[in-house]
Amino acid sequence: MTDALPLEAELTAAIDAVAVGGASLDFETWALRIFAHQFERNEPYRTACERRGVTPAVVARWEDVPPVPTAAFRHHELTCGPPEVVFRTSGTTAGPAARGAHLVPHLDLYRASALAAFREFVLPDGARPSCLFLVPAPVLRPDSSLVRMCAWVGEVLGGDHEWLVGEGGLEIERTLQQLGECAERGETVLLAGPTAAFVDLFDACRTRGHALRLGPGSRVMDTGGAKGLRRPLSRAGFFRECWTHLGVAGYSCVNEYGMTELCSQRYDSALVDRFRGRNLAPRRLLAPPWLRTRVLDPDTLEPVPPGATGLLCHHDLANAGSVSVVLTEDLGRTVGDDGIEVVGRVAGAMPRGCGLLLAEGAPG
Amino acid sequence: MTPPAIETSAELRARIDAAMRARTRLATRPLGETAAALAAAATAWRANAELISALPAVARLDPTMVAATLPLVAEALDADAMAALVESELGTGAITRPAPTEVALVAHVLASNVPALALPAIALACLAGAAVVVKSGRDDPLSAPAFQHALAAVDPDLAATVVTAYWPGGASELEEVLLGRADVAVLTGSEPALAALAGRVGGRVLTHGPRASVAAVGRDGLEKAERVAHAVALDVALYEQRGCLSPRAVYVESGGRLAPRDFAERLAAALAGITERLPPVSTAVEERAATRVLREGSEWTPGTTVLSGPGGTVVYDEDPSFRPTLPARSVRVHPIASLAALPALLPAGHIECLGLAARDPCDLVPALRERGVSRLCPVGRMQRPPLAWPRGQHAPLAALLGHSGALRCTVET
DSSP: OOOOOHHHHHHHHHHHHHHTTSOOOOHHHHHHHHHHHHHHHOHHHHHHHHHTTOOGGGOOSGGGSOOEETTHHHHSOOOSSOOSEEEEOOOSTTOGGGOOEEEESOHHHHHHHHHHHHHHHTOTTOOOOEEEEEEEOTTTOTTOHHHHHHHHIIIIIOSSEEEEEETTEEOHHHHHHHHHHHHHHTOOEEEEEEHHHHHHHHHHHHHHTOOOOOOTTOEEEEESTTTTOSSOOOHHHHHHHIIIIIOOOGGGEEEEEOOTTOSOOEEESHHHHHHTTOTTSOOOEEOOTTEEEEEEOTTTOSBOOTTOOEEEEEEEGGGTTSOSEEEEEEEEEEETTTEEEEEEEOTTOOOOSGGGGGGSOOOO | OOOOBOOSHHHHHHHHHHHHHHHHTTTTOBHHHHHHHHHHHHHHHHTOHHHHHHHHHHHTOOHHHHHHHHHHHHHTTOHHHHHHHHHHHHOTTGGGSBOOOSOOEEEEEOOOSSSOTHHHHHHHHHHTTOEEEEEOOTTOSSHHHHHHHHHHHHOHHHHTTEEEEBOOTTOHHHHHHHHHHOSEEEEESOHHHHHHHHTTOSSEEEEEOOOEEEEEEOTTGGGGHHHHHHHHHHHHHGGGGOSTTSEEEEEEETTSSSOHHHHHHHHHHHHHHHHHHSOOOOOOHHHHHHHHHHHHHHHTSTTEEEEEETTEEEEEESOOSOOOOOSSSEEEEEEESOGGGHHHHSOTTTEEEEEEESSOOGGGHHHHHHTTOOEEEETTOTTOOOTTOOGGGSOHHHHHHTOOOOOOOEEOO
16 A cells, blocks of 8 residues: 555545535646645656746646646656556557656546546446456556556446457457347446457457347447557447447447546547437537646647637646646547547657557567 | 549540540650650749749648749759650660650649649650649649640640549549559559559559658768758758658768757758748648647657747757658757768658768768668758659659669769
């Protein structure tokens, strides 16, 4: 056991309280407290802030907390204390040295954030599905933040759970067998993993002529988008194939947007909107109250007008143990007053993301 | 200015048939007449006021950039240079003889990252004795018809062998006709675009995928650091760095009059100076975002210094590994102990041109050829490729005619 840092433990409790509907969260107050905390304890971050003349004394709004680019996680140990775990970004082309590392000193905070958001956006109906994860087991990929999140989901929110990616990649036959058995029993299933794994699964279903019909309430959570896909697949095509091969309707397909560098995730609004009777709302990526995203003009780093495209900059309070404000290499836009859409990735940006989990050999 | 509309496959087929018939009428014409006509047309084309006026908007370039680059394209179609190319590739006296006959139809599917790619495409096909169809890219559907128009004014018979067309990519019926009939299809564009087209070609296929270029400054080049920095800045700025001949990295030899990092500062200053003559165009959010990501990431990378200003972004980077920047006038400057170490740093098959400020580049040629580099030239001339440029290391006429030959890496002085 490591000693919990007081602020992080306090924030964990606050997130837990929000998750059970018992409290609201004053984002700005927390953001400023956390900035002061990180400025004090995170030396590389403090140095960068001082170079820009930014200190806690001069920051009055959460929007003014300086961001760090994702590239910084490739070169510096951005942590406020000894890490309990180090998560590493995926990516194959530039080798292990080019991978970003997110040092997380307080794993309970990540756990609280991840589970609360997952429950809110993927299981808003309180279902406890059987979980089939199209990712390696934690023993194979202890440094994957997605795998860690899936483990918690399986343990806390699911019925039982299975890991369907082995050292050789997605175990297609076992996956089809598991899905077939679940379908036969009419079980509610959560099938979760990188979009690329779903494409492999769809192709296998097509080749074998499988058209499964998973039980009522079954749902899909995919992440990673186009990264690592063996063939192009539009979002509409993804929904179509989920229906054709799994019997899961598009409104039960939830895309997750997450990054190794963040302890919080955004999720497709489809399922929670449907559950709350907002069927006509546009699909968008929603966040829990402790994650805010600004869409910034690349030239000025000021917010673009609503709906315009810019660089995504996330402010994640659950990153209290490292750096909360992360300037990404993703392009996106706001949708409505509570969501965003990711429209692409900066051209030439280093390939990364959980879509590449399948392309990597699991460590021995 | 409106590009010619070809809306149906029947129409395209008819125009190809007409161009093929026109080609047969030139069977006895000496190639020197063809070269002279092409050169005269290029001279007229570069003065086409309508083109000069309309091209900036479609090509997403500032009018000053269009005005600066059209002459560079036209000058490659110099009659003497074409004669030299023909004699060099087809043999002594070839310029006085009729064109080769083995290839009847060349199809060019052009990218449009830089404008006017149609001119060398048309000229080379004409010199190879083929009728030619040029399918322009989205950002420049104007240059090709403007050149054909200029050619028709000086040599209607030769112009009749040329078909210029534009349609949005993915018009499969038109593409089937074009790619199915060509003896040789020359495809330029992104890897996915090439992959989508190459499998449908009936004849031979030549592809030109994405490539980049680099510049290098030797110790002796640093003796004239200001001039060299300006020349490199010009190579970076022209075409807004969108072409395969645009340098994305500059390697500077250590131990000279100027430290590599100081050269990086001169280069940043030179880029800023160029904006007066060639103001940068407002770029798409994707390109601006790439620049921001480069700047922000570099500030957090040990061993790097960001020197950015209104003229662009120069990143001084002690790590010599080649990591190309993206367009928008951004470039990395790397120190290097000796230029002899440069070829090993370049990714094989990805570098088209090396712009050089050094006294004697010949020692580098064998190793650069091995890495896939096709062209060495002085800095300041990277964006002025001659028609004889062996793009992709292939002699241009021989490639069209299907003649095999050694991979080339030419040295321009």
